[in-house]
Amino acid sequence: MIKIENLSASYGRIQALRAVTLNMSPGTVFAVLGANGAGKTTLLRSILGLVSTTGTVRLDGQDISRLATHERIRRGIAIVPEGRRLFSDLTVRENLLIGAINRSDRSRVQSELQDICDAFPILGKRRDQAAKSLSGGEGQLLALGRAMLSRPKVLLLDEPSVGLMPIAVTEVFTTVAKVSREKGLTILLVEQNAKKALKIADEAAVLELGSVAFKDSARGMREDRRVQEAYLGGH
Numbered sequence: 283m284i285k286i287e288n289l290s291a292s293y294g295r296i297q298a299l300r301a302v303t304l305n306m307s308p309g310t311v312f313a314v315l316g317a318n319g320a321g322k323t324t325l326l327r328s329i330l331g332l333v334s335t336t337g338t339v340r341l342d343g344q345d346i347s348r349l350a351t352h353e354r355i356r357r358g359i360a361i362v363p364e365g366r367r368l369f370s371d372l373t374v375r376e377n378l379l380i381g382a383i384n385r386s387d388r389s390r391v392q393s394e395l396q397d398i399c400d401a402f403p404i405l406g407k408r409r410d411q412a413a414k415s416l417s418g419g420e421g422q423l424l425a426l427g428r429a430m431l432s433r434p435k436v437l438l439l440d441e442p443s444v445g446l447m448p449i450a451v452t453e454v455f456t457t458v459a460k461v462s463r464e465k466g467l468t469i470l471l472v473e474q475n476a477k478k479a480l481k482i483a484d485e486a487a488v489l490e491l492g493s494v495a496f497k498d499s500a501r502g503m504r505e506d507r508r509v510q511e512a513y514l515g516g517h
């Protein structure tokens with residue numbers, strides 16, 4: 283589904299990604315872990331064409347690494363950026379509809395909007411309230427729902443746990459796993475919260491200074507002593 287080969291990225295003279303190779307299977311959650319500054323956000327920006335790169339990114343076998351960002355989005359890549367970027371004065375419903383801004387199938391959009399409100403009942407309950415009235419976890423669900431309304435094949439999530447209470451992190455991650463399972467969505471989950479991310483991921487990689495340091499099934503990663511010591515607090 284998404285195949286990344288030898289992807290390097292730089293900001294001027296600063297090289298932020300070094301020959302990253304990753305394979306994401308359709309309908310799975312792939313976690314990319316790593317400390318602050320490891321290159322996680324740069325990986326997502328590279329997939330979207332927002333930073334200068336070498337190497338290839340394939341979506342369904344097609345090389346998309348020379349395409350403009352809007353064309354990559356049109357082909358089915360959506361992102362929930364770090365910090366969510368909701369429109370705080372717009373209602374929950376209006377924020378959701380922004381995800382569908384490029385679609386012309388209005389009646390399907392309405393029924394999918396309803397599906398999202400059914401799947402995330404808190405959004406249904408608050409659909410006419412301003413986004414700023416939501417808690418952090420609810421806001422993250424709204425950002426997720428908004429991205430889903432663009433009907434992506436691949437969803438990129440940049441540190442959805444940032445700023446959330448532990449219980450909200452668990453709820454958001456459970457929802458992410460459910461969405462992937464039920465909708466067959468391929469999800470690339472970038473996280474510093476390795477422990478919780480590995481609980482819901484199928485496969486995972488650890489980035490260190492822009493390079494892939496480890497790559498394994500999530501289960502293998504949870505059981506790997508080096509990963510435990512460096513990222514899981516030794517448990």
Ligand SMILES: Nc1ncnc2c1ncn2[C@@H]1O[C@H](COP(=O)(O)OP(=O)(O)O)[C@@H](O)[C@H]1O
Nearest residue numbers: 293296298316317318319320321322323324325
């Ligand atoms: N716009 C930018 N200009 C210059 N350097 C940047 C820019 N964005 C990120 N970097 C650098 O690239 C590296 C990777 O950053 P980033 O991908 O944001 O890491 P992460 O998301 O894992 O915290 C860091 O060294 C960071 O300082």
Ligand SMILES: [Mg+2]
Nearest residue numbers: 322323324364
């Ligand atoms: Mg980041």
